Amino acid sequence: MPHLSETSVGRASLARVCSGIAEDGFAIVSGFAGAGLTRTLASEARRRDAAEEFHPSGVGRGAARVERADVRGDRVCWLDASALASPEEAWFEALEALRVELNQRTLLGLFSLEAHYAIYPPGAFYRRHRDRFRDDDARVLSWVLYLNEAWTVADGGALRLHLAWDDARDVLPLGGTLACFLADRFEHEVLPCRRERVSLTGWFRRRADAP
Numbered sequence: 001m002p003h004l005s006e007t008s009v010g011r012a013s014l015a016r017v018c019s020g021i022a023e024d025g026f027a028i029v030s031g032f033a034g035a036g037l038t039r040t041l042a043s044e045a046r047r048r049d050a051a052e053e054f055h056p057s058g059v060g061r062g063a064a065r066v067e068r069a070d071v072r073g074d075r076v077c078w079l080d081a082s083a084l085a086s087p088e089e090a091w092f093e094a095l096e097a098l099r100v101e102l103n104q105r106t107l108l109g110l111f112s113l114e115a116h117y118a119i120y121p122p123g124a125f126y127r128r129h130r131d132r133f134r135d136d137d138a139r140v141l142s143w144v145l146y147l148n149e150a151w152t153v154a155d156g157g158a159l160r161l162h163l164a165w166d167d168a169r170d171v172l173p174l175g176g177t178l179a180c181f182l183a184d185r186f187e188h189e190v191l192p193c194r195r196e197r198v199s200l201t202g203w204f205r206r207r208a209d210a211p
Helices: 011-024 035-050 086-106
Strands: 026-029 075-077 112-122 125-129 140-146 159-164 168-169 177-180 187-190 198-207
Touching: 011 026, 011 086, 011 177, 035 086, 035 198, 075 086, 086 112, 086 140, 086 198, 125 198, 159 177
Parallel strands: none
Antiparallel strands: 026 177, 075 112, 112 198, 125 187, 140 177, 140 198, 159 168, 159 187
């Protein structure tokens, strides 16, 4: 597996995420992933898409899972930690470093990881929601790494993070930017995009038997 130095993720960026989560419950760090890692992850997403590894997204889980284009319009590819490409291994190593530092700084008890690519075609969106299932509180921290080059406000597709009932922050999905937030605390949505939007999304989870 590549060394952390090869992921182009610096210690200062890890510290900025930890400070944001500890103080505000969220962190937005532009340039968290270097340009090289961002490009190779975007290429890997498109390779997997061409290999038909992506599937329409759904809402709910298990027998209650349904496809709802009126709620979300992306397609996703879940990652298996035992079958990662080289850039994905590098990113998972960076996430492991982040998990360790977050646990030391915030005592969140982050234990495991789940992740998938998401591709939003032009016009797609994701309605306002939280990242926890009603019957499962294992997801503790949500994260999104954006993989889009030269994204502008005119391209749409911003992450709208609802900080309070009358306060929201829009995050442009520009390549290398990392957004992290407490999964049970913040509602969020993806605004309609005007060009293809690619991201790598996931959650740090607590132990299944944790209180």
